[in-house]
Amino acid sequence: MSTSVKGGGKRVEGxxxxxxxxxxxxxxxxxxxxxxxxxxVLLYAGFAKALAPAAEFAAAMAxxxxxPSSGLLPMAWIIPWIEIWTGLFLIAGLYTQAxxxxxxxxxxxxxxxxxxxxxxxxxxxxxxxxxxETFSPHTTxxxxxxxxxxxxxxxxxxxxxxxxxxDHKVD
Amino acid sequence: xxxxxxxxxxxxxxxxxxxVILVLVIKNYTAxxxxxxxxxxxxxxxxxxxxxxxxxxDFQCPMCARIQPFTKELLRTYQGKVRxxxxxxxxxxxxxxxxxxxxxxxxxxxxxxxxPYGEKLFERQKEWSPLLDxxxxxxxxxKDVQLNESSFQACxxxxxxxxxxxxxxxxxxxxxxxxxxxxxxxxxxxxxxxFESEGAxxxxxxxxx
Numbered sequence: 001m002s003t004s005v006k007g008g009g010k011r012v013e014g015x016x017x018x019x020x021x022x023x024x025x026x027x028x029x030x031x032x033x034x035x036x037x038x039x040x041v042l043l044y045a046g047f048a049k050a051l052a053p054a055a056e057f058a059a060a061m062a063x064x065x066x067x068p069s070s071g072l073l074p075m076a077w078i079i080p081w082i083e084i085w086t087g088l089f090l091i092a093g094l095y096t097q098a099x100x101x102x103x104x105x106x107x108x109x110x111x112x113x114x115x116x117x118x119x120x121x122x123x124x125x126x127x128x129x130x131x132x133e134t135f136s137p138h139t140t141x142x143x144x145x146x147x148x149x150x151x152x153x154x155x156x157x158x159x160x161x162x163x164x165x166x167d168h169k170v171d
Numbered sequence: 172x173x174x175x176x177x178x179x180x181x182x183x184x185x186x187x188x189x190x191v192i193l194v195l196v197i198k199n200y201t202a203x204x205x206x207x208x209x210x211x212x213x214x215x216x217x218x219x220x221x222x223x224x225x226x227x228x229d230f231q232c233p234m235c236a237r238i239q240p241f242t243k244e245l246l247r248t249y250q251g252k253v254r255x256x257x258x259x260x261x262x263x264x265x266x267x268x269x270x271x272x273x274x275x276x277x278x279x280x281x282x283x284x285x286x287p288y289g290e291k292l293f294e295r296q297k298e299w300s301p302l303l304d305x306x307x308x309x310x311x312x313x314k315d316v317q318l319n320e321s322s323f324q325a326c327x328x329x330x331x332x333x334x335x336x337x338x339x340x341x342x343x344x345x346x347x348x349x350x351x352x353x354x355x356x357x358x359x360x361x362x363x364x365x366f367e368s369e370g371a372x373x374x375x376x377x378x379x380x
Contacts, residue, residue: 051198
């Protein structure tokens, strides 16, 4: 005999001490995968930029001709850390909905900047997205759209607590 | 409940602090790769200068073209104090003529005309960049800067020139260069437009050391 628990998992009565993750539903596993994917991408992108000199990312942003030059270096310092922390929080499942919302915000910003560059036919030597890795603006645009949709899905689903998250363990 | 919330905040603080420590440690132990010799034809400025600028550049990159007048101005301003070394870093994945342009510039370097030839390549970048085959433009520039045309043509057919360009690119990669233009002012790395805003300040700082 079993009862439903929040997050779509099933808890077997009489075995309340068993970790609830043992009874997680396929949806919970799917959401975990999506979190790992988005968190992994953000973590990789953030570390790639944080490990390189900030001037490098600042130069990549300068190519978009969108931001004032005085703001380039501060942005180049801050953005990689927002990516790293958002990625880590998503992977860990800590403040998951907030992290997913921040991730959505990041992808919306990246898409807007990229769309503006494509619209103005700017020749981007590097999109600045993943440090040393260079993707064409069109490829980056498609990747970002996919990631935005997935992070919006996470923001919606994590209105409540799901298994495989620190939120689930601690709340 | 309060204890649980506190626990959550502690975990969050750990997640914030750990990557910062990790990045600081990795950056501390990461050294730039070695700087190889540059042919004299691709050097400009006083050989005993206190400050050296090593420029990794791509003739088809718009930002590389944009900083050229600024670089020349810096060399004039800091005459005797700064020496510039030019290194090839053609971004062949996104610039289809970058390699052939670098090849042409190296052929000019072999006739000791690298600087005037490179300057014209950058000036006329918009004309030859979109072409499928820019050879006629390379030849025209060779004529303009009074290169020996037959030697230039023979050099253009010499595949070993590409190896030299590739060795510059490999050196760049070993030094963590992944965008153009990247300039090292002594050991300070400046990329793209940042060189325009920070170049003079960095030179001044290096001169004071």
